[in-house]
Amino acid sequence: MFLRWLVVEDAIADIVARRFDAGVRLGERLERDMVAVKLSGDLSMMAVASPAYLARHGVPATPRDLHRHRCINMRWPTDGSLYRWEFEKGKQSLEVAVEGPLTVNDVDLALRAAADGVGIAYVFDQQARPLVEAGKLTRVLEPWSPSFPGFYLYYPSRRQTPPALRAFVDFLRRAGPPEKKARRARPAVGAKNRD
Numbered sequence: 001m002f003l004r005w006l007v008v009e010d011a012i013a014d015i016v017a018r019r020f021d022a023g024v025r026l027g028e029r030l031e032r033d034m035v036a037v038k039l040s041g042d043l044s045m046m047a048v049a050s051p052a053y054l055a056r057h058g059v060p061a062t063p064r065d066l067h068r069h070r071c072i073n074m075r076w077p078t079d080g081s082l083y084r085w086e087f088e089k090g091k092q093s094l095e096v097a098v099e100g101p102l103t104v105n106d107v108d109l110a111l112r113a114a115a116d117g118v119g120i121a122y123v124f125d126q127q128a129r130p131l132v133e134a135g136k137l138t139r140v141l142e143p144w145s146p147s148f149p150g151f152y153l154y155y156p157s158r159r160q161t162p163p164a165l166r167a168f169v170d171f172l173r174r175a176g177p178p179e180k181k182a183r184r185a186r187p188a189v190g191a192k193n194r195d
Contacts, residue, residue: 012078016156021165027149035157037172040150045086046128047145048111048137049120059140060120063087063094070119071098075105085122087144094144098122111137 015023026043030036047060053070060066063085074083082103084095100119104110107123114121115136121128125145131137153172155165 021162022153022155024151024153027152030152030154033157034154036152036154037169038152042147043150044125044147045122045145046125046139047120047122047141048114048128048132048139050115050117050136051138053117053119054138063096063141063144066096066098071100072110072113072119072121073098073100073103074110075103077105087141088146089144
């Protein structure tokens with residue numbers, strides 16, 4: 001068994017059309033006919049800005065306040081569109097098309113710009129947390145950032161799974177998800193488990 005081809009890209013790929021054995025995707029973006037094995041715990045987003053930025057511009061109380069702020073946009077690698085920031089609190093869901101002085105396609109660059117006072121960035125919690133803990137960034141709008149399904153390995157539900165993929169999936173199932181090592185991996189919502 002050996003790895004023949006590894007492709008790393010942020011774009012959402014059709015693994016069947018591109019003849020990939022498997023892919024990694026957020027649980028909320030899995031297609032229903034795929035088998036899925038959980039790779040990470042649940043995730044959440046974090047809106048962050050530098051303390052200096054917040055001292056100058058104020059702290060947004062709701063996502064609607066972002067229209068009065070300088071936000072750091074993220075461009076999707078798939079189609080070049082701008083990411084609409086997604087928020088949820090209770091039964092209220094909002095998507096906000098933010099504006100600001102900078103558009104990036106790299107999370108590290110967005111975080112660096114936010115730490116330098118350029119504006120507010122919106123990234124995965126675990127990416128921003130070290131800078132928040134170091135005092136370089138401050139989290140805002142926390143009540144509006146619920147968790148959502150994390151990353152999954154997914155593959156087509158076909159009878160002839162390649163041996164290398166089967167061995168990898170078996171390893172992942174034995175290891176279990178990171179947040180609960182003793183718990184077995186389970187299929188994502190809508191994914192079929194035919195193992």
